[in-house]
Amino acid sequence: MADFLEVAHSLALQHQVASAISIFTSTIFIGEITALVASFLAWNNAIAWPVLFVSLVGGAIAGNMVWYEFGRWLRGSPFGSWVTGKFRYHEILERQLHENPRHIIFVSNLVSGISFSAIILAGWSRVPYRTFIRAAIFSGVVWTLVFVAVGFFASSAIGYLRTSEYVKRAELVLLAFIVLIFLIQHLARRSVTKKLKKIS
Numbered sequence: 001m002a003d004f005l006e007v008a009h010s011l012a013l014q015h016q017v018a019s020a021i022s023i024f025t026s027t028i029f030i031g032e033i034t035a036l037v038a039s040f041l042a043w044n045n046a047i048a049w050p051v052l053f054v055s056l057v058g059g060a061i062a063g064n065m066v067w068y069e070f071g072r073w074l075r076g077s078p079f080g081s082w083v084t085g086k087f088r089y090h091e092i093l094e095r096q097l098h099e100n101p102r103h104i105i106f107v108s109n110l111v112s113g114i115s116f117s118a119i120i121l122a123g124w125s126r127v128p129y130r131t132f133i134r135a136a137i138f139s140g141v142v143w144t145l146v147f148v149a150v151g152f153f154a155s156s157a158i159g160y161l162r163t164s165e166y167v168k169r170a171e172l173v174l175l176a177f178i179v180l181i182f183l184i185q186h187l188a189r190r191s192v193t194k195k196l197k198k199i200s
Contacts, residue, residue: 071120097125
Protein backbone atom coordinates (compact mmCIF):
# COMPACT_ATOMS: atom_id res chain seq x y z
CA MET A 1 0.00 0.00 0.00
CA ALA A 2 2.79 2.40 0.94
CA ASP A 3 4.69 1.60 -2.27
CA PHE A 4 1.58 2.26 -4.36
CA LEU A 5 1.00 5.64 -2.72
CA GLU A 6 4.65 6.62 -3.14
CA VAL A 7 4.60 5.71 -6.83
CA ALA A 8 1.30 7.56 -7.34
CA HIS A 9 2.72 10.60 -5.54
CA SER A 10 5.85 10.61 -7.70
CA LEU A 11 3.89 10.24 -10.95
CA ALA A 12 1.42 12.96 -9.97
CA LEU A 13 4.27 15.40 -9.30
CA GLN A 14 5.87 14.70 -12.67
CA HIS A 15 2.72 14.53 -14.80
CA GLN A 16 0.09 16.98 -13.58
CA VAL A 17 -2.10 16.96 -16.68
CA ALA A 18 -1.98 13.18 -17.03
CA SER A 19 -2.86 12.87 -13.33
CA ALA A 20 -5.94 15.05 -13.75
CA ILE A 21 -7.05 13.00 -16.77
CA SER A 22 -6.45 9.76 -14.87
CA ILE A 23 -8.51 10.98 -11.91
CA PHE A 24 -11.31 12.07 -14.24
CA THR A 25 -11.36 8.74 -16.08
CA SER A 26 -11.06 6.42 -13.09
CA THR A 27 -13.81 8.31 -11.25
CA ILE A 28 -16.27 7.03 -13.86
CA PHE A 29 -15.63 3.43 -12.81
CA ILE A 30 -14.17 3.41 -9.27
CA GLY A 31 -15.15 6.77 -7.88
CA GLU A 32 -14.83 6.18 -4.15
CA ILE A 33 -11.34 4.69 -4.27
CA THR A 34 -10.20 7.35 -6.74
CA ALA A 35 -11.48 10.16 -4.53
CA LEU A 36 -9.69 8.83 -1.45
CA VAL A 37 -6.36 8.19 -3.17
CA ALA A 38 -6.50 11.49 -5.05
CA SER A 39 -7.28 13.36 -1.82
CA PHE A 40 -4.20 11.77 -0.28
CA LEU A 41 -2.12 13.04 -3.21
CA ALA A 42 -3.59 16.55 -2.90
CA TRP A 43 -2.96 16.57 0.84
CA ASN A 44 0.70 15.77 0.08
CA ASN A 45 0.86 18.60 -2.49
CA ALA A 46 1.21 16.25 -5.47
CA ILE A 47 -1.82 17.80 -7.15
CA ALA A 48 -3.66 21.08 -6.55
CA TRP A 49 -6.96 20.91 -4.67
CA PRO A 50 -8.88 22.89 -7.33
CA VAL A 51 -7.62 20.50 -10.03
CA LEU A 52 -8.61 17.55 -7.86
CA PHE A 53 -12.11 18.93 -7.28
CA VAL A 54 -12.76 19.73 -10.94
CA SER A 55 -11.45 16.31 -12.05
CA LEU A 56 -13.61 14.44 -9.54
CA VAL A 57 -16.78 16.45 -10.22
CA GLY A 58 -16.24 16.13 -13.96
CA GLY A 59 -15.65 12.39 -13.67
CA ALA A 60 -18.73 11.90 -11.49
CA ILE A 61 -20.96 13.81 -13.91
CA ALA A 62 -19.44 12.11 -16.95
CA GLY A 63 -19.92 8.71 -15.31
CA ASN A 64 -23.59 9.43 -14.72
CA MET A 65 -24.01 10.51 -18.34
CA VAL A 66 -22.22 7.41 -19.67
CA TRP A 67 -24.42 5.01 -17.69
CA TYR A 68 -27.54 7.04 -18.53
CA GLU A 69 -26.82 6.77 -22.25
CA PHE A 70 -26.04 3.09 -21.83
CA GLY A 71 -29.47 2.62 -20.27
CA ARG A 72 -31.17 4.40 -23.18
CA TRP A 73 -29.34 2.17 -25.64
CA LEU A 74 -29.99 -0.98 -23.62
CA ARG A 75 -33.77 -0.63 -23.67
CA GLY A 76 -33.92 -0.90 -27.44
CA SER A 77 -31.25 -3.58 -27.69
CA PRO A 78 -31.74 -7.37 -27.92
CA PHE A 79 -30.59 -7.60 -24.28
CA GLY A 80 -33.46 -5.46 -23.02
CA SER A 81 -35.90 -8.26 -22.19
CA TRP A 82 -33.14 -10.31 -20.57
CA VAL A 83 -32.20 -7.39 -18.30
CA THR A 84 -35.77 -6.83 -17.13
CA GLY A 85 -35.93 -10.48 -16.15
CA LYS A 86 -32.71 -10.30 -14.13
CA PHE A 87 -33.03 -6.83 -12.60
CA ARG A 88 -35.18 -7.11 -9.48
CA TYR A 89 -37.43 -4.23 -8.45
CA HIS A 90 -36.91 -2.45 -11.77
CA GLU A 91 -40.61 -1.59 -12.05
CA ILE A 92 -40.65 -0.02 -8.58
CA LEU A 93 -37.47 1.96 -9.19
CA GLU A 94 -38.70 3.02 -12.60
CA ARG A 95 -41.87 4.42 -11.03
CA GLN A 96 -39.87 6.17 -8.32
CA LEU A 97 -37.54 7.67 -10.92
CA HIS A 98 -40.45 9.29 -12.72
CA GLU A 99 -42.03 10.51 -9.48
CA ASN A 100 -38.88 11.90 -7.86
CA PRO A 101 -35.87 11.54 -10.19
CA ARG A 102 -33.59 14.03 -8.43
CA HIS A 103 -33.93 12.31 -5.07
CA ILE A 104 -33.32 8.81 -6.47
CA ILE A 105 -30.31 9.89 -8.54
CA PHE A 106 -28.81 11.80 -5.60
CA VAL A 107 -29.20 8.92 -3.13
CA SER A 108 -27.98 6.32 -5.63
CA ASN A 109 -24.73 8.23 -6.16
CA LEU A 110 -23.90 7.83 -2.48
CA VAL A 111 -24.68 4.11 -2.28
CA SER A 112 -22.24 1.76 -4.03
CA GLY A 113 -23.92 -1.10 -5.86
CA ILE A 114 -27.10 0.87 -6.48
CA SER A 115 -25.57 3.80 -8.35
CA PHE A 116 -24.87 2.02 -11.65
CA SER A 117 -28.22 0.24 -11.79
CA ALA A 118 -30.22 3.35 -10.83
CA ILE A 119 -28.48 5.58 -13.38
CA ILE A 120 -28.81 2.94 -16.11
CA LEU A 121 -32.49 2.63 -15.22
CA ALA A 122 -32.87 6.41 -15.46
CA GLY A 123 -31.74 6.19 -19.08
CA TRP A 124 -33.83 3.09 -19.61
CA SER A 125 -36.92 4.88 -18.24
CA ARG A 126 -36.33 7.93 -20.43
CA VAL A 127 -36.06 10.34 -17.52
CA PRO A 128 -36.00 13.81 -19.17
CA TYR A 129 -32.42 14.65 -20.08
CA ARG A 130 -32.53 18.15 -18.60
CA THR A 131 -33.86 16.81 -15.30
CA PHE A 132 -31.20 14.12 -15.26
CA ILE A 133 -28.34 16.54 -16.00
CA ARG A 134 -29.38 18.87 -13.18
CA ALA A 135 -29.58 15.96 -10.75
CA ALA A 136 -26.25 14.57 -12.01
CA ILE A 137 -24.46 17.90 -11.51
CA PHE A 138 -25.88 18.41 -8.02
CA SER A 139 -25.15 14.85 -6.88
CA GLY A 140 -21.69 14.97 -8.49
CA VAL A 141 -20.74 18.08 -6.50
CA VAL A 142 -22.13 16.72 -3.21
CA TRP A 143 -20.52 13.30 -3.79
CA THR A 144 -17.16 14.97 -4.40
CA LEU A 145 -17.41 17.14 -1.29
CA VAL A 146 -18.26 14.12 0.87
CA PHE A 147 -15.48 11.87 -0.35
CA VAL A 148 -12.84 14.60 -0.53
CA ALA A 149 -13.67 15.44 3.09
CA VAL A 150 -13.29 11.78 4.05
CA GLY A 151 -10.06 11.56 2.05
CA PHE A 152 -8.70 14.70 3.69
CA PHE A 153 -9.50 13.33 7.16
CA ALA A 154 -7.87 10.00 6.32
CA SER A 155 -4.79 11.75 4.93
CA SER A 156 -4.53 13.91 8.05
CA ALA A 157 -4.71 10.76 10.19
CA ILE A 158 -1.97 9.16 8.10
CA GLY A 159 0.20 12.25 8.45
CA TYR A 160 -0.22 12.20 12.22
CA LEU A 161 0.37 8.47 12.57
CA ARG A 162 3.53 8.63 10.48
CA THR A 163 5.11 10.63 13.29
CA SER A 164 4.02 8.10 15.88
CA GLU A 165 6.45 5.45 17.03
CA TYR A 166 3.55 3.06 17.58
CA VAL A 167 2.39 2.86 13.97
CA LYS A 168 4.86 1.88 11.27
CA ARG A 169 2.36 1.30 8.46
CA ALA A 170 0.17 4.36 8.71
CA GLU A 171 -0.91 3.96 5.07
CA LEU A 172 -3.09 1.10 6.25
CA VAL A 173 -5.35 3.80 7.66
CA LEU A 174 -6.31 4.74 4.12
CA LEU A 175 -7.13 1.12 3.36
CA ALA A 176 -9.19 0.95 6.55
CA PHE A 177 -11.16 4.02 5.45
CA ILE A 178 -11.84 2.42 2.07
CA VAL A 179 -13.09 -0.76 3.74
CA LEU A 180 -15.22 1.27 6.17
CA ILE A 181 -16.83 3.25 3.36
CA PHE A 182 -17.73 0.12 1.43
CA LEU A 183 -19.12 -1.42 4.62
CA ILE A 184 -21.33 1.62 5.24
CA GLN A 185 -22.47 1.58 1.62
CA HIS A 186 -23.20 -2.14 1.87
CA LEU A 187 -25.42 -1.54 4.90
CA ALA A 188 -27.14 1.34 3.12
CA ARG A 189 -27.71 -0.88 0.08
CA ARG A 190 -29.30 -3.55 2.28
CA SER A 191 -31.55 -0.91 3.83
CA VAL A 192 -32.69 0.31 0.41
CA THR A 193 -33.32 -3.28 -0.72
CA LYS A 194 -35.48 -3.94 2.35
CA LYS A 195 -37.54 -0.84 1.59
CA LEU A 196 -38.03 -1.99 -2.00
CA LYS A 197 -39.21 -5.37 -0.73
CA LYS A 198 -41.77 -3.70 1.51
CA ILE A 199 -43.04 -1.54 -1.35
CA SER A 200 -43.37 -4.58 -3.61
